[in-house]
Structures are given as C-alpha cells and as structure tokens.
Amino acid sequence: MLFKILRYCSVALVSCSLAYGHASRDTVFKSNGNPIITYKYTADPAAMVYKGQVYLYTGHDEAPKNVNRYVMHNWTCFSSPDMVNWTEHNIPLNIKDFAWAKDDAWASQVIERNGKFYWYVAVEHTTIPGKAIGVAVSDSPTGPFKDARGSALITNDMTTEKKHRWDNIDPTVMIDDDGQAYLFWGNGICYYARLKSNMIELDGPIKSIVLPKYTEAPWIHKHNGWYYLSYAYEFPEKIAYAMSRNINGPWVYKGIINEIAGNSNTNHQAIIDFKGKTYFIYHNGALVPDAGSFHRSVCIDYLYYNKDGTIKRVIMTSEGVEGTKNNVK
Numbered sequence: 274m275l276f277k278i279l280r281y282c283s284v285a286l287v288s289c290s291l292a293y294g295h296a297s298r299d300t301v302f303k304s305n306g307n308p309i310i311t312y313k314y315t316a317d318p319a320a321m322v323y324k325g326q327v328y329l330y331t332g333h334d335e336a337p338k339n340v341n342r343y344v345m346h347n348w349t350c351f352s353s354p355d356m357v358n359w360t361e362h363n364i365p366l367n368i369k370d371f372a373w374a375k376d377d378a379w380a381s382q383v384i385e386r387n388g389k390f391y392w393y394v395a396v397e398h399t400t401i402p403g404k405a406i407g408v409a410v411s412d413s414p415t416g417p418f419k420d421a422r423g424s425a426l427i428t429n430d431m432t433t434e435k436k437h438r439w440d441n442i443d444p445t446v447m448i449d450d451d452g453q454a455y456l457f458w459g460n461g462i463c464y465y466a467r468l469k470s471n472m473i474e475l476d477g478p479i480k481s482i483v484l485p486k487y488t489e490a491p492w493i494h495k496h497n498g499w500y501y502l503s504y505a506y507e508f509p510e511k512i513a514y515a516m517s518r519n520i521n522g523p524w525v526y527k528g529i530i531n532e533i534a535g536n537s538n539t540n541h542q543a544i545i546d547f548k549g550k551t552y553f554i555y556h557n558g559a560l561v562p563d564a565g566s567f568h569r570s571v572c573i574d575y576l577y578y579n580k581d582g583t584i585k586r587v588i589m590t591s592e593g594v595e596g597t598k599n600n601v602k
C-alpha cells in the first residue's frame with residue numbers, strides 16, 4: 274500500500290502543473306508496471322502504431338468518490354517509443370467537440386489513412402435517444418481533432434436488432450489489405466459495416482455477427498494472415514476471441530484470452546504488434562484510492578500466439594511489460 278501511495282505521489286509531482294486529470298501541457302512519465310498511468314483514471318484503451326511510436330487513446334473515468342456510474346467527458350492520448358516511457362498529449366478530444374453529443378465519452382479507437390487520423394467515439398446523442406458513434410479527424414495522431422461530419426455516423430435509430438438504447442457503442446476499425454475499411458461495434462450484438470474511403474460514411478448495410486456470450490468491446494486485428502475478433506464475454510467481462518481467414522467471416526470462436534480484470538466489471542482490450550512483440554492492453558480496477566469499475570486504469574501485458582495462430586491466455590501482472598529496449602528501466 275505504501276509503495277502504491279508513493280508511486281501515486283511521484284507521478285503527481287512530475288505532473289505538478291496539472292489540475293487533476295486536466296493536462297495544461299504534455300506530461301512525460303515512465304510507467305512502473307501496471308497500471309501504467311497512476312495520476313488519473315484511464316479506461317477503454319485503443320492503440321495504434323505509427324512511425325515507430327505507439328499511440329494509446331483512452332477514456333477518462335472522473336466519477337466522484339462513491340458515485341457508481343460512468344462519469345466520462347473527454348478522451349486522452351499518450352505516446353511511447355518503447356511501451357515504458359510515455360508522454361500524455363494535452364487533451365486532444367472532448368465531448369464538447371461534438372456539438373450533437375450530450376455526454377458520455379465512452380470507448381473509442383483511432384486509425385490512420387492517407388496521413389489523416391480518424392478517431393471513432395461512442396457518446397450519448399442529444400436529440401436521437403441512445404448511444405451514437407461519431408468520428409473526429411486530425412492531421413496528427415496527437416491532434417487537434419475536430420468533428421469530421423458535424424453529425425453522428427451511427428445513431429440508435431439505424432439499428433433495430435437490439436431494443437436497448439446503448440447497443441451502438443465501442444467502435445473498432447480496420448483497413449483491410451485491399452484498402453476497404455470496416456467499422457465493427459456494439460453492445461449485446463456485434464455489428465459491422467463497410468466504410469467509404471473517406472472514412473466518415475458507411476458504404477453498405479449494417480450486418481451482425483453471432484458470437485458466444487458477446488457483451489461489447491470488439492477489437493479487430495490481423496496477425497500472420499489471420500483476422501482476430503476479440504470481445505468482452507459475459508459480465509463481469511472476460512475477453513474471448515474468434516478467428517477467420519476473411520474479415521467478412523465466417524468467424525470461428527476460439528475461447529477465452531483474458532480472465533476478469535481484478536476489481537472491474539469491464540475489461541476492454543486492444544491488441545497490437547510493436548517492434549517484434551504483441552501487447553495486450555486492457556483496464557482493471559487496481560489504482561488507489563478509488564479503484565473499481567468506475568475508476569479504471571489501463572494496463573499492458575504480453576500476448577503470445579501458438580504455432581497454429583490461436584492465442585495463449587494472457588497472464589495479467591503487476592510488473593507489466595519491460596519495453597522494447599534493454600535500457601528503459
């Protein structure tokens with residue numbers, strides 16, 4: 274406990290010019306195991322590799338103590354050359370950047386196309402009841418980002434298979450080798466649709482995929498010719514996955530990757546290859562003083578494949594990853 278408190282304080286010193294959770298300038302820090310960020314609560318990680326750097330995008334849990342619901346108003350961006358030395362970039366995106374959105378800066382993902390960076394986000398819509406997906410764009414992975422459409426890309430009235438109002442959340446995006454982009458998303462059902470090359474319009478119907486005990490948080494990635502669709506399974510959430518030789522399926526369910534992440538009902542993974550290793554990025558509820566399902570923290574551990582392409586179970590650790598260089602610690 275003493276160690277945790279000291280660690281909390283030491284990063285707070287590095288960030289001494291910051292009001293809690295609101296960076297006025299970039300913040301540089303070295304992660305010291307899991308959770309990797311110890312001066313604010315971060316959730317719903319998504320990551321992207323671009324020009325030798327990892328860019329990590331997260332939500333920001335801001336619920337007051339003892340408030341047991343998501344209070345989330347902005348998204349954050351961190352970069353690292355080695356998965357250990359990190360820079361937080363001054364708040365790149367806020368719910369207020371979407372004039373049509375009411376609140377709830379939920380899960381998101383950024384992807385690059387032709388030198389532009391598209392940030393897909395889940396939010397609460399102001400006038401169309403329910404959750405919606407928007408997209409912001411920037412010329413830089415660290416922003417500034419602006420609303421790319423001036424309206425939502427997906428609204429609750431566009432999907433009818435599920436009746437609850439939060440089925441349109443948790444966007445994940447992939448550009449396939451032939452240049453076709455796809456958006457996957459959903460709570461209680463996994464939706465997907467093609468995107469036009471402008472990345473801000475659908476290019477065809479919304480379809481759905483049947484996956485065992487699917488809850489939310491789809492993440493699409495490709496590795497050695499296999500497509501992987503990982504997702505939050507049951508509730509409290511484990512992470513499971515399916516594999517396919519084609520992004521349009523059929524998807525074959527393969528099992529659990531990650532167990533329930535300590536002290537958090539949700540788990541929310543991103544998977545990236547970076548400098549020869551594969552990383553499993555997720556959140557748990559391990560950071561004092563208010564750790565839990567509504568005060569979550571991003572963690573990173575290794576992910577390993579078997580020879581046949583299936584994924585070994587992730588071992589969640591407090592030590593985290595060593596980074597890509599021998600001299601980072």
Ligand code: FUB
Pocket residue numbers: 316317332343379380395442443489490539540541
């Ligand atoms: O952070 C709000 C919601 O919790 C996300 O959209 C889900 O994936 C879960 O992590």
